[in-house]
Amino acid sequence: MTQAKDPLHGMTLESILVALQAHYGWDGLAERVDIRCFKSDPSIKSSLTFLRKTPWARAKVEQLFVQLCRSKA
Template sequence: MIEQQQNNPLHGLGLETMLTELVAFYDWKILYASLRLECFNINPNMAACLKFLKKTEWARERVESFYLYRFKRMPKGSSAQFELKPRERGFADGIVPRKPEELTVELIAEMRAKATADYEDMKRNEGQGRPRYGKDKPRAQEGYAQNRRSKADRPEPSQDSANPWGK
């Protein structure tokens, strides 16, 4: 088990230490804006937050994920990795945590609005088949339709077996 956890920044890290690092770097307002946990909003203090996070597994996992992917900026894993709890995830050898991501309340609001817009767009396009890329993408070049021949303008296929191209 220890060999599996050597590449996880959460291994051996207590909840109090993690929360202290997050509060020291980000402050309570940014943590609330990012995580939407009321313990960071209404009369935030270390003791009350620790009590809530120890009792509430989903909230603790949310804080641990934030610590891994925003504070330590570890690379996102595969979908199989995201099935595991944050403390059970591992990372490849040689991957080290990077400097924390700088966040502001305004930046978080922008990211949340963009994510909501992307989600709404995905839901709107859900019934229209797969996304339009490559050959499926509509041609927007000017003159594209003019350069295409209509069926009436195309030459008939050659009936001469010696000249299959019709030229």
């Protein structure tokens, strides 16, 4: 996959999370990625802390972002 077609290229985890939260809201994110930081008192800061320490959860969030980008294209 070339960088031009990779929606994750040049994106920070924070910008990905902000975009997903703006599109789906916290409830929508919690439905799509079943992690507590999206369900219980969610915030960008707490979610970033968890996602940076948890590779499987970060992968799911990145995958959801890629799906969102493709659906908008």
